[in-house]
Amino acid sequence: MPRKVDTNQSEIVAALREVGATVCDIHEVAGGCPDLLVGFRGVNHLLEVKAPGSERRMTRLEVEWIENWRGPVAVVSTVEQALDMIGAGWKPEHRDMYIAMEKERAG
Numbered sequence: 001m002p003r004k005v006d007t008n009q010s011e012i013v014a015a016l017r018e019v020g021a022t023v024c025d026i027h028e029v030a031g032g033c034p035d036l037l038v039g040f041r042g043v044n045h046l047l048e049v050k051a052p053g054s055e056r057r058m059t060r061l062e063v064e065w066i067e068n069w070r071g072p073v074a075v076v077s078t079v080e081q082a083l084d085m086i087g088a089g090w091k092p093e094h095r096d097m098y099i100a101m102e103k104e105r106a107g
Contacts, residue, residue, distance in 0.1 A: 006051040008077065009035060015079040016040075019088045032065030034073050040086040045074065047085065052077040 005027060013036065016023050021040040026033055034048040046069070048062060058066075058075070066073045074085040083089065 005035070006049045008051055009049045012036075012047075012049055012076065012079055012082045016082060016086065016088075019083060021086060021088070030061075032059065032061030032063070034062075034065070038082075038086055040088065043087070045086050046072070047082060048073060048075045049082075050075055050077050 009025075009027075013023050013025070016036075016038055019040075021038050023039075024037040025035065026037050027035040034046040036047040036049065038045040038047055048058070048066070050058075074081075076082040076085055
């Protein structure tokens with residue numbers, strides 16, 4: 001049975017890509033695996049996306065997966081949280097600057 005995708009996930013993915021991150025949707029891996037694998041500035045990040053204000057809590061499998069993973073996993077609900085977690089520190093008023101910085105880095 002396919003896992004449910006939180007309604008805010010597409011917005012978060014779009015914002016991550018906008019600042020130059022690569023994003024792989026891995027929520028279908030199952031077994032509690034986080035929703036997104038994100039690469040940014042040479043570092044990989046695992047993000048579990050939860051809808052803000054929702055009653056949807058971490059499943060038992062998600063909790064077990066995170067507890068057994070030997071690396072960081074961030075649980076995010078907003079674009080701002082996701083960007084902060086990958087080190088983008090994004091602010092709406094700085095959008096053009098971040099895009100220009102990432103283009104410059106890419107050469």
